[in-house]
Amino acid sequence: MLTQAIFFYVFAAMTLGGGLLTITRKNAIHSAMFLIVSLMGVAGLYLLQQAEFLFAVQIVLYIGGIMVLFLFVIMLVNLDEAAKEKQFNGQWWIALVCVALVAAQITYFLAKGSGAFRIASLVNVAPMGRLGNTELLADLLFTEYLLPFEIASILLLVAVVGSVVMAKKRI
Secondary structure, three states: OHHHHHHHHHHHHHHHHHHHHHHHOOOHHHHHHHHHHHHHHHHHHHHHOOOHHHHHHHHHHHHHHHHHHHHHHHHHOOHHHHHHOOOOOOOHHHHHHHHHHHHHHHHHHHHHHHHHOOOOOOOOOOOOOOOOHHHHHHHHHHHOOHHHHHHHHHHHHHHHHHHHHHHHHHO
């Protein structure tokens, strides 16, 4: 029990420290490396909660895949020239419209109260030994949450293509 508490504090410190150093570093490569440290801490916390599948996904997908992609894009895009470019292009009215929309959503949810925050009905839990945690998660992900899953994958694809196009223009 004491060992588990020690590991919890170590992983929590990794997560918080890595996150803090991610947002305070001026060098983008250093920020990405500290984000990897933070994600490793989150993976350790998943492991302590006996969520082995989420631990493996965190390591393989986020640290192994997405962070390598981030580092590739950071190195591909010349950030020194990007910092010298004009930061604001006069489209403040679009930002103002977005802020107004988000404020309207927040106002709506606050006015409606707790009824606006419905939680989906619980999935019928299978008897132990019949279906594991991974099978239940996959079943839920590919049935009830298929559309958000596909939208997230499309957004990631668009972000990668956009970053390559931006880098190609500068090369």
